Amino acid sequence: MDNILLLPILVPAVSGILMLLIRKTRGIKEIATFFVATANLLIAVMLFRKELDFTLPWAGFGMEFSLRLYHFSSFILLATGFFGFLIALYCTTFMREKGALNQFYSYLLISIALVNGAVLSDNLVLMLFFWEGLLVTLFGMIFIGGKDSFRTATKAFIIVGISDLCMMVGIGITAHLAGTLTISKINLPVDALGSVAFVLLMIGAISKAGAMPFHSWIPDAAKDAPLPFMAFLPAALEKLLGIYFLARISLDMFKLDASSWLSPLLMIIGCITILLAVMMALIQKDYKKLLSYHAISQVGYMILGIGTCVPVGIVGGLFHMINHALYKCCLFLSGGSVEKQAGTTDLEKLGGLGIKMPVTFGCFIVAAASISGVPPFNGFFSKELIYDGALERGWIFYAMAVAGSFFTAASFLKLGHAAFLGKINDANKSVKEASWPMLIPMVMIASLCVLFGLYNALPLNNLIQPILGEHRLEGHNFSGMPTNAFLVIMTVLVLAAALLNHYLGFKKQGSGIKAVDHIHYAPVLHPIYDRAEKRFFDPFDIGMRVAGWAAKMIWYVDRVIDWLYDGFSVGMTYALSIGIRRAHTGNYSVYIIWSLVGLMVIIFLAVR
């Protein structure tokens, strides 16, 4: 019966491929996708909390098709199934008018299959197979977004593809050190080569999760890709997958502890990602793009939490992973209903939608409060745990994380104000609330945000803490109210400061969208922002420029080598033959002299 583990991979993959073969079936694909996603969710529910192993011979040479279901993987499987189900439901109405996009459903299902496969794999190669396979669906999903979206699709493919290649090397080194490719048998120290392997695997993991400097395709995709893609991959599934793997490598596969230099490295990456991305989010004037920067920024908290290497931080990081997937998915979906109903996501053209779309607005408030860490929503609790861990490792990490919180709250006040409050635009007078298949997913997620906050023992005791296991938790239980009163007071103060900042900004500028302009146009920040807006700091563009220069240099090397054949050797041959031709004067006496000279040389050599 263990081959039941193949179901979460085969069911969505096969139906996705079949759907790719069908062309014009308006309406049927949506329904079929919904049913398959439901089936996948049911399978995940059925498998939840089971422990199974399944192995098939596969590529040989130590590469086995081995799957392992245990606590952590069944949790991610369930989460994937849940988000897949909601997105499929949402799409039944959202995508209907976007005719050419119907390949989206196939990619959606195949992505679910690949994520399930990557999570279940107990062999590094098999995992990489599924993991990197996501590149193809990622490319496809962005590609179908519009006529020019291929640029973003290529960008995403190149960024993620290159980090996947790093991961390939990391897996090679890991396999070399451990002598096996079976994940559950690997437990390596982080010595010299071990830390190289860790860093390479980490690059793959955080790049999948979308941390800096591998982030820059996400804001572009927010503009070009179909919206459910954003809610599905960068907001939910890729975060789950990337952080899942980061947790696996730092908890199981490597003996990472706080004394290793890798722990500060992770925390620094986390903090930089939090701050820089949130600063960019602050000044965005587009609903989706603003959210996409937050999708980057929030990863920083998870990496920071796991990087602290103390139980409270790791629990916080993992809790934040699932919380973030929930509220960010909800936020993107709310952006989707605004786009669908009002026809735009440009904040300049929105405003006052709160009365017209009360349910969407309600869900937005819950999710925005969660992401800003307002008690008693789920984001508050996970952030408190991360702060606790960060403070234990150094006040600077804590300070950066809290600063990130301030800007997060400020940017969501701005977003909510600009989109849902204020004066309604003439064009939006007739906007109606979205239809129920779009509302149900949002409401479900929003209520989970509340539930996971008020009753956080439910996710923490059942989902998160078992991942670390009893011995690592050292008897702690992190559910319930935060224990550190200082942290809670600080958080409340920071939120109050953000509110005050918004109020003052609003008073000064007179509109919600301009409420943070005093930060945007602050003396030092203004020129930096200007350059950032012009993509001056995009790591991808910088990398491409460097690759271009390097290729140009190499090209000249190649041309020089070619010249050795086409120019040099031909020239030499001509020169030689001209020299010899000159010697052939046709003059008999000259030939005799040549022969005599030659004879004398031979005699000289022989006698000597």
Added chain:
Amino acid sequence: MSNQQILLSVIFVPTLGAFLLPILERVSAGLRNWSALVFVLVSVAGSSLLAPLALKGQAVSVSHALPLGFNFVFTADGLAVFMALVSSFISAVIVLYSFGYISHYENQNEYYLMVVLFLGSMMGLVFSGNLIFLYLFWEITAITSWRLIGFFREKNDVFRADKSFLVTAFGALSMLLGFLMIYQQSGSFDLSVIKETFRFNPLSNTAIFLILIGIFSKSATLPFHTWLPDAGVAPSPVTALLHAAVLVKIGVYVFARLFVVNLSLGEFWHVAVPVIAGASALVSAGAALIDTNLKRIIAYSTISQIGFIFLGLAIGNEMAVAGGLLYILMHGLAKGGLFLCAGIIEQNTKTKDITKMGGLIATMPVTAIAFLFCAFSVMGIPPFGGFFSKFMVIVGTLQAGHVWIALIFILGAFLTILYLFRAFNMIFLGELKTPGVREGSAVMVFSVALLAFLSLAGGIFIRYPNEFVGLVLQPIFGMVR
């Protein structure tokens, strides 16, 4: 038919049959075309009939003694059958494609004769158990490739053909010197005798160096590589043949035959060859990112990928060699597909300059998808077959402890993603710059779709090619697993 007869027919049906083709054309052009395909298919069928025996470790052998160690030996062991199957199968697809492609041009008799003779001599080379016969077939391929590269007879084409002939012939002569040095020590050209002779006393470095010059010049590796992009003036099915099935794989095959199966390389070469291959992979990948001629870009890509194959074979542990052999298969399928796509594009748009193309996905969707699939395979993206070969080569390198060499090659793999996407985007996406372009003829589109599909299937059903490779390697590495 006995196994010996099968082996002989695999080699001699195409080599001798090739000369019948111009005569058959007197009856009808269709008969000639189909006969050409049949001759190649005989090699495919024969090789697959030999495969079960060879994989069981019972090599089929035909030999006839001649004086002075010049014996006439053909041996079908696992490695030879593997290479023969890959080459002949891809050649068969290319011949099928040629039905559509070459029908627009003059001198079709010469074309079919040379292509089939090319494949036949490849078969001879693959099964040769004697260095002199190996050399003989090696030079026949040089002559046929010279005629095929200069097929269009423009001044520049002939010049390029001469260049490729001169470079490879220079390499072949140097290799012959190396063979003579082996002969001096062992007194025979028979590989089985040579293997015994050099079991305990290693071959001199000079001989290895001379032979490697030959191998590198044939397989277009730095610094002997520039003839290969220049050879892009040939008709597209010919370039596909050169890159995917026969020509550049010859050097790789002989490397495996000599230095993996029969002779052992010294420690120095286990590092030196990967370093040269790495430099070759990087230089050509960089050049591919700059060049704007579609066929030259794909040719540089071949040079780069050949570097990976050499890496695998030269590292010499089981994982790496298995990866190298798998690479021969996967690269053959994908690169064949890319060139055949390039043929369709070039024939329909009448240009090879990618800056003058764009938006072709709208007019030739099947070709575009096939191109993308093959490109994914060359990049090494799962679930395409190229993923496994690249992965195994890299893992094998790391197992041998060469982290730096692996990193050089990963840099090459980065560039591979860049230049293939650059080409794909410029050809197929963006604004349509060449209006009125149609999809290629049915048989051509079928051929590219077949190769693209096999690139995908080879990855999803990786179990079967890898089992094959595992059996090929079993006699070499023993029953370690």
